[in-house]
Amino acid sequence: MKRSIGGNVKFSLFYIVLIVFTLLFAFPFYYVFVLASWSRIYSNPPHLWFGSDIPVNLNSLLSQLPFHVNFFNSLSIAVLATAGTVFFCTMGGYAFAKFEFKGKKGLLLFIISTMAIPAFLNIIPFFKMMVAFGWYKTWLPLIVPGLANAFGIFLMTQFLENSIPSDLLSAARIDGLNEFQILIKVVFPLAKPGIAILGTVTFIGSWNNFLGALIMLPDPKKSTIPVALSSLFVRSDGNFGGLMLGTALALLPLLIAFIFFSKKIIANLTAGSIKA
């Protein structure tokens, strides 16, 4: 009896601690939506509930930034990067998961080890190359280099190992399908759950990318949302209602995508790191 009371106290304490941390993690998300609804974001005590100034803030945002252009750029880059990445990484992952070939282990290990290279190491020559290619101030540097990336190939390799029956591949070959047809008609449909995870992760990464866009698309008027919003903040006169609405709008697609897929994403991201 005594033991179970002690257990319950401990148990309640766990709950309290976890709830406090949850509130700490969740509050900034809530707060940005609150601020997005006030044109005068400053008050004492600070706002805790919603106002009614979203239209005012939308006007203010659009008068300071071509936010629709930024939104379109962010969305287009993220969609193109996601579609391409999903294709090439599924293709590569399929090769590692379902073929036997010389040097397979070593090549996969090499690919995984490239993930440890810090991104800043090549950034200056990369910039110069993009200028030389004529890719500077285009979307291409933000899409092309990551199309067949190590993380995606590793993720899809792990996923496809268990989700494609080898018998099915043999049957397709006997039916006379060539390898590319098999990839499109057999592998892709079976890979859908894995593609959903990789797609979400890729979309989020592209949508959030600040450094790359800052270097390659430096003009806020023609850049992505993070660059546009940060430039508005840096030069702003303190009229932040529009900025907060923009921040909230930037978060919205992400929150929706994540809440939809969160369970699978968390499981797969952590499983990958445990194995590595």
Add this chain to the structure above:
Amino acid sequence: MIRTLFKKNTLTPYIFISPFFVLFFIFGLYPIGYSIYISFFKWTISGPQGFVGLTNYKNLLTRDPFFFKALGNTTWLLIFGSLLQHLIAIPLAIMLNNENKNFRGRGFFKTAFFLPYITSTVSVTLIFAQLFDLNYGWLNYVWVNLFQQERVNWLSNPDTIKTALAIMLNWRFVGWNTIIYLAGLQAIPGTLYEAADIDGANAFRKHLSITVPQLLPIIFFAVTMSIIGGMQVFDEPYVLLGGYEQMGGNGNSGLTSAFYLMFTGFKASRFGKGSAIAWLLFFIIMILTLLNKAINRMMDK
């Protein structure tokens, strides 16, 4: 039959994995090699100005006050923004992993803990900038009214600039580390604890003698990720403290190493020196990772 089918396929896997290698050589390996080359030159916006050998490295290590300032700031942030939080994340993971039958909402907590990690650094920074506001921010409101303290000028005082950055880093990564440790905990066989239960060990001892040693490989992984990430902090000080012009705010207190690298390369257009900074940072990350490995091994004994 099977043999011929197999033979026909021998080129296919190589073709399927070739995009990675093509892209990696063009956009990864080549520029990395090229950056070594550039780092041996005085190289400005108008091109190479002559081979200078190791001068860029020597100047950075001997007479560049900003480089050391940035390294000091980065080290401070690495400790208080990235490393100490593992001491919070592991207990949190143990709480989330508790086996009480009445425990509900693990999935909910996991989602809530993970959310900050997937949020863009720019959004996070813009929101926190409002929380840090001197007159109207929640942080000062709580600090003054609940704790009866003086208002803190978070983003102007050189000391508190770093604290503000560390708060943001902790907010973003504590949950992520917790989820990683939780996954590690779930892989520990329960039988290990049963023996300790029979011995009558208390919870703290059990975790110290069983959980931590079992978790060591995960600790190595998570700490390594923290080191690599912590050495590359750029977005937060850039956005929070007014971009390149302010160079990390008052007293350059928010000037991180990655910030200085970006400033040198893209604001000052000194490509040779910038590349040398990149390589020095790379070596520092390697040394820290090896140190992590050594400490991890020592704890294993």
